[in-house]
Structure formats: structure tokens, C-alpha cells
Amino acid sequence: MNQKKQVKHLFIEPCVNFINRSTKQCPNLPAFVVDTKFTHGISLSTGGCPFVHEVRKDEDICSPILRKLFNESHHIFVGLQGIRDDLPSKNKKTQFVSISKNYRSVIRACMEELQQVAGKVEGKSDGRISPVFFLQVSILLAVELIWNLCEVLFIDAAPAGSLLLHLLDWVRLHKADVDEKARDVLQSESPTEHQAYWDVVISYVLQGRMDEARQVLMKQAALQPAARGMFKLLDNLLIKMPIFNPSGAQTLTEFDVKWRHWHEEVDRCLQDQSFASNPHLEVICKILVGDEDVLLEHKELLSTWYHFLVTRLLFSHPIVKPTELHYYAQSSMHMFLDTRSVPEPLDSILLAAFEFDIHQVIKDCSIALNNWWFVAHLTDLMDHCKLLQSHNLHFGSNLREFLLLEYASGLFTHHSLWQLAVDYFDHCPEFGRVYLELQIERVPLDTERKALKVLRICEQRQMTEQVRSICKIMAKGALRNNRLGSALSWSIRAKDAAFATLISERFLQDYCANGAFSDLDLIDNLGSAMLLSDRLTFLGKYREFHRLYGEKCFSDAAKLLLSLMTAKIAPRTFWMTLLTDALPLLEQKEVIFSADQTHELMFCLEDLTSGNCLPKPDRAMQDEDIDTTKIEILRLALARNLAKAIVKEGTVEV
């Protein structure tokens, strides 16, 4: 009890804290729809969205797609737990990066499917997609964006030089609308006349995609033979821009020198006013030289402060070190964002990542996203990368376990997804088992097959208490439905002697009432399970007596019958029935019970009848008169048999 209380204290409180804060502080990043329970997981803080009645419909579309996210990520999670600790760290890093990429590709697949379905709904005449749907997609986008940055900064932990290349990839992946725009432009009748033409060129340059920028520029150059020299000059600058090659032989210093030379060359062109006659080309040149004012003039093309950051680094500090990132990130954010506007949660999260404050990232994500899927999986991965070691939490020893438990508990409340939770609990060494024990008994058991699945989970983990309780539930259910055989099987599986006794009694009652056994297939097949309870042993042995009698093995049958009483296997209440069963054996022509055995039978009868004098509550059940007659008949039969036996035994001796 004490321990459970502690669990509650440690885990529930901070969780409530998180949620309370989330609704108050973060109106802009609404609650994630991937809440652990879809059915009421949406808190609509979408800025006064009036379509509350449509939520149900959207869930119907969303939840099947999100289920794929849960199932696929479960698979990845289990794989990650299997990575051995003793691998060389270099191999491990490669594995962790690839696992991180797997997680992200699942998020992306989920996002794409949502978009696809949205497209289909839109295509229909009456199709209208409510904001919740887009909300879902935008949240997944944010999740993937954050995850990707964490992968670059923490898991891959790229050094100076490579760092920028990774950040460029990150920006390119999440600002992919350039390609769409480029396609529109290039497929139009006269691309150069297209209003987005220069936007495309500049966007490519801002992302450092020089080859693509040059290709689009070529269209313009071909139309302006007079300005050919100028175009050629810019083209040359673009070609010559040095890009760090992490796998090459070049050192960082060599690259830096080369880059500075190029930078000076670009600067010279500006001083020379080489592009003065063409404002577009001049802007591009100013971008190449890293002119921050010009960059900030293209806020719309950059769209986010972190794109601005990466572009700024590309043209001003290409060998930025991880430790310097936070400085540029902060200043870029301040330069880019309107000074009056408060940064949104996503901004703070990314900034925390750039500051390499992983705990802040996880904390802010917990608050802003109001779901545990993302933080639980990311934290688990970070923990495997040994990035969380030194940190102590005021509410528990282990952040990873806390988040996994929250996520898995949520899964467990779901009608179907409860099975996934088991593996998560398994990998929470401190409290996982307690959680599983508490929750597994609440799974409704509609069929035996489901009960078997739950039992397997318990048995594999030696959860004997739960095994017993599940079997008992099933045994009781079977008994209620008058399925004695099934009920007995369940209590045998639970090794529940008391219940097996109860069911054996029912079998014996039925036998006394009908004069025949039901469920012979089961009773004949008890085997060693018979030893579970005395009553069950008796049931099995008593049935064996009937079988022997049926097969006319009279002396074996007689021996067994007697031993049931003398070895006290049979309950005393059943002795009269047994003695009555002895009657036909006593009445056989040949002597079956020996003189000694007959003496013992007589002793049993006297023992029983003398006990009968005592007042018994169940005396009322039997008819006194019939009983007395029965006893008389028995005594007579026993006496006659004793006489026959003595004669026979005497005869043999002589």
C-alpha cells in the first residue's frame, strides 16, 4: 500500500501540473489530438472554433490513421530496447540515428495519409474538412520538426561544418513548398514572366540550393543577351560557393580559408557595383554576402526565424560550432520576430533545443502538446543515447520512466490498444510492473480467447496473483453458465483448490440427483490435476470406481471403494452413497470383499451411524425412514458377505 501511495504522489501530481499549465499558457499550440484517449482527447482551443459538433466525425477519420502511428512506433520502441549496451559507441550512434529516422518516417507517413484523406474529402461535393483535421496535421508537422532538430543536435550531434549541412537539410525538408512553386513557374508558358519567378530563385538561394537556383536563373539569362556578363558573373559566384564536405580530406581550417576568399570575392562584386543595373541580381548578391537587412526583407520567403537562422549561418558563419548555436539562435529569433509579439510555444521549444537544453525541450513539449506519445518516445531515445543521465528530477528518479508510464497508462484505457502498453510497462524497471498489475485486471474478458491472451501476459511475468484472479473470474462465469467442465478447467489452471472443491461438489450433487456423471470426457481425463483438491481427487477416484465397475473389474473396484473411505478421501457426507454403491458388489455370487475388507466396511458403517446420533444441520435433507431401512439392508448384506468370505477363505486354507 505504501508503495502505491508513493507512486501516486510521485507521478500524478506533476502530470496535473503540466495539464493545467498547458491549457492556460499555450493557447496557440492547441492540445494534440493524439491524446491517449481519442474519444475525449480534444480540447478545442483553436481560437473559438465553432465546429464542436464535428469533432466526432473527424475523430472517425483521424483515429484509424493515428492507430498506425501507435502500432508502428511500438514496433520501433521494442526494437530500440533490444539494442545491446555493449556495442561500440560508434555503431550505436548509427543505430540510434536510424531509429530516430524510423520514428520520423512513421510520423511523416501518418501526416501524409491524413493529408491524402483530407484531399479525398475535399474532392467530394459536400466535403468540408473541419479545422480539427488541419490542426492534427499541423501538430504532427510540429512534432516532426522538433524531433528532426533534436536528432541533428542531440543524437547525431554533428560537429562544426557538418552541423550546418544537417541544419540545411532540416530547413529544406520542412520548407518544401519552394519545389511546388518552382514547378508552377517552370511549367507556366513563360516562366520568366511568372510573378513568382524571382521568389523561386531567391528561395533556392536562401536554402543554399545553388544548382537549382542557377537552373532557374538560366531562363532569364537566355532572354537578356545584353546582361549576359552579369548573369555569368553571378552564376560563377554561385558555382564557386564552397560547401563543406565532411567525408573529404579537407580540414575545417582549409575550408574556412577557401570560404573567406569566396566571401571576399562576393563582397568585391558588391563594392564594384557589378550588379547595380539589375536589382534582382544585386539582392541575390547581398544575400550571398550575408547582408542581414536584405535577409530580413525576405521574411515572407523565409517564413520562420529558424529558416532565417540557418540562412544567416550559411552565408556568415558556415563553420558554426554547436556551442555557439544558442547565440545565433537567440539573436535570429529577436531579429526576425516582431518585438511586440510573444514567442509561441514552438519557438521556445526550438530555441531550447538550440541551447542544448534537452530537459527544457521535453518539458515544454509536455506542456504544449498535452500528449505523451511524442515526449515518451523522444525521451526514451534520448535516454538510450545517455543524454539524460545527470539530471535529477524533483518528482521522481527517472524522467524516461515517468513519461513512458503516462503514455502506456493512456494506451491501456483504450478498447483495443491496451496490448501495446504491456511492452512499455515491461521496460519501466521501477514501476512498470506495479502499473501493469493494477491495470491488467481491468481488461474486460468477453471471450476465453481474450482471457487466454491476458493470462499469457500475466504468466510470462509470473504475476501469480493476477493469474489466479483472471482464472477465478472465468471459472465463476463458466459456473454461472452451468459449464462445470470449463469451470473446473479454469480453477485447475489457477491452482485454485477451494474453487475446484466447490465445482467438484456440484459434480457430485449432480451425480446424486441424476445417478449419472456429466462431463465424463473431462473427469476421465483429469490426470495429475486431480491432486489439486481432496474433493477433486475424490471425484476422479470415484469416477474411476464406476469405470472399473462398468468394466467388471469387481475386486479392483471394491478395493478402490473401500480405500476412498478408509483413507479419508471421501467426505463423510458421501459415505452412505459409497456404502450403497458397495451393495451390488456384496450381492454378487462370488465373494468380492474379503473378510477383512468386510470388517472395515462394517466399521465404516458403524462409524457413520454413530456419528448420525449427533445433531447435524443437513440431517433434515435426508429422510430418516429411508436411511434406517438402508442401514438395515446394508448390515444384512455385510453380515451375509462376511459369512461367505469366512467360509471361502477357510475353504482355501484347508
Place this chain on the structure above:
Amino acid sequence: LMEGINAKYVSQKISKTRWRPVSSSSLQQPDIFATGSWDNEDNKISLWSIGDNGVSGMDDEFEGDPQLVCEYKHNGDVMDLQFLDQDRIVTASSTGAVTIFRHNHNNQTLSVSQLWERAHHYPCGKAPCTGVVCNSPEIVTVGEDGRIILFRSDQEGVTRTIENADSSTIHAVTFLRTTEILTVNSIGQLKLWDFRQRGNEPSQILSLTGDRVPLHCVDRHPNQQHIVATGGQDGMLCIWDVRQGKMPFSLMEAHSAEMWEVHFHPSNPDHLFSCSEDGSLLHWETSSNSDTPSFLQGGRNASITSRSAIAPAGGNQSLISAWLTGDSGKGRLETTHMLPSQTLSVNSLDVLGQCLVCGTDGEAIYVNRLVPI
């Protein structure tokens, strides 16, 4: 990862997968399969196509990816599912109902064509129907209520009921001959039933003495009707010869948890497939040099062949073990893991031609179109 294997996440836990039969005359590969779900708030039966002739245009990216053809709500868990013929599917429900669904090829829809609502039941309440087997027009179902019920798809009523056929739960049923069926139950017994006999008693009971290990699945050798394979709670594979003896012919350690299904390959019965709660799917191959399948080589002393490595390390592990004692040189048995390692139960499998389909509690359907037969 694994050659030819294709996984699709379907957002429902799959309890059953079955190929639609192909006409026996053609050498055609199957292209449509049915699935049933369980443990969902709303369960479904669904038809899927892996054919290229269907909706093309998605081309390479979706090649081999099963596409949903149609689906229909199913009351209760789909406990079992069988094709009655090309157009009709019979399901067993956890509500005790037995339903025939019709697939309308013209507009690609499913509809209920016949329903026996409370076929399996307790005096007061529903009893799950656990298994169904078809031999058109006959349908036989079994349930947790211990009943065996015989239906005819062309009749509305029940043709015959064997009350109290089993004191325990009957887990599965298969046809042995046209008038004979075989059931397996939760206390480890196989029972033969002859519908020509009027009584409510089985014509034969076979069991592993003393063990009482529940049997979950049964399949009959397609050519030699006396050879039967069963799988049990302990993951063991048993081969029985129902003509002789009450004991299994051989016992093999296969899975580390319940074996949910076992199937002989219908046209190449030297191959056998089994799936389990432990998340694995095994392909068993005997290389028989003689006419006798090596399942039956090695005499009658049932002994346990142990397989040392059970866990699939994510790769194609081939485990070779001699089949039984004695003539181990003649018949060799090879088992191969057919799925990448995963922890959630593989509930069902079906194999036809070179195609195999299976479904899991991880809400995935795996299709392999290149089963090495």
C-alpha cells in the same frame, strides 16, 4: 527485410485472414483475401485485393500493397472466418452468431445473406462461437458452449445440434471426410464425430495423456486424410494418425506460446505453416525422399524433438532438426521464421499457391507472394 514480405497497418487487430479460393483447374494465384477483426469497439470483415488488375495507376509505389475492396460491420469479435465459395464468407462471432456474407462483385459490396443469431448460447446469455468449417453447402460450427452445430447454407433452420458435445470449450473444427469432423478442445482432446451416427457421443477420443494442454487449432493433411496436425497452448506442434492409437505420432517444440493456427500447404503438404501468440510465423518443410511424408517416418514412439533457438533474431534463421527418432537420415525437417521479429501475436494465417497472408494484434497484415514451395 524478408524477401517478398509486405506489411500493411490496418488500424484494427486482425483475428482471421483467409484467401478467397481459386478454381482448382487453373494454376492461378489467389488475389483476394478476407480479414476479420477483434477487440475493437466496431469490428469488421474486410476484403482486400493484391491483384494488379484492380485499381492500377498508383503503380510501383503500391505494388503488392493490399488494397481495401470493401468492408462490413461485424457484430462481436470475428472468431473464425471461412469462404463457403467464391462469393460467400461464413463468420463465427463472439456473440454466438453465425453469419453468411455475400460479396457482390458488380458493385464491390458485402451484405448479410444469412444469419443464425444465437446459434451458440448458454441457458441465459451468449456463448462465443469459436470455430467454423465449410464443405459447401454444409457448415459446422463449435463454441464455448460445447455445442457442435450443423447448418446447410440452403436451409434456414439448423440441420443438427450435438448438445454437450464437450464439457470444455471446443476451440476448432475441421472436416475429416464428408460425414466426419474432428474437434479439439481446451483440455487437450481430439474428438472424431461421425454425422451418420445419431448419438451425441464422439466416435473416437484422442489425447495426450495426463497433459491436458489445451489445443487451439487443427488441420488435416490434404491428401492423406488420416494425418492431422494440431497446435496447443504450449506452442507444440503435434502430428496425429487418427487411424491408429490414441496418442500423437510426434510432438515438436515450435512456439513459446499458444499456437493459434496450423495449416498444411493445400497442394504441397510437405510444407506446413504455424503462427503463434509469441509473434512468430513458422514455415515447416520436410524433405521426404520416400512416398511417406517424413511427418510419419520414424516409428510410433512419440518423442519430442527440441528446437534450440526459438527467438528470431530478425533474420532468416534456418533451424534444422531431424524429425523424430530412428530414421533421422531419411526425413529432415527445416523450419524458417517468416516474419521479422515482433512481439505481438500472429493470430491467423492462410496459404494458397505461393501466397501467404497473416494478421496480427499489432494491427498489421503481412502478405508474402513468394513463398518458397
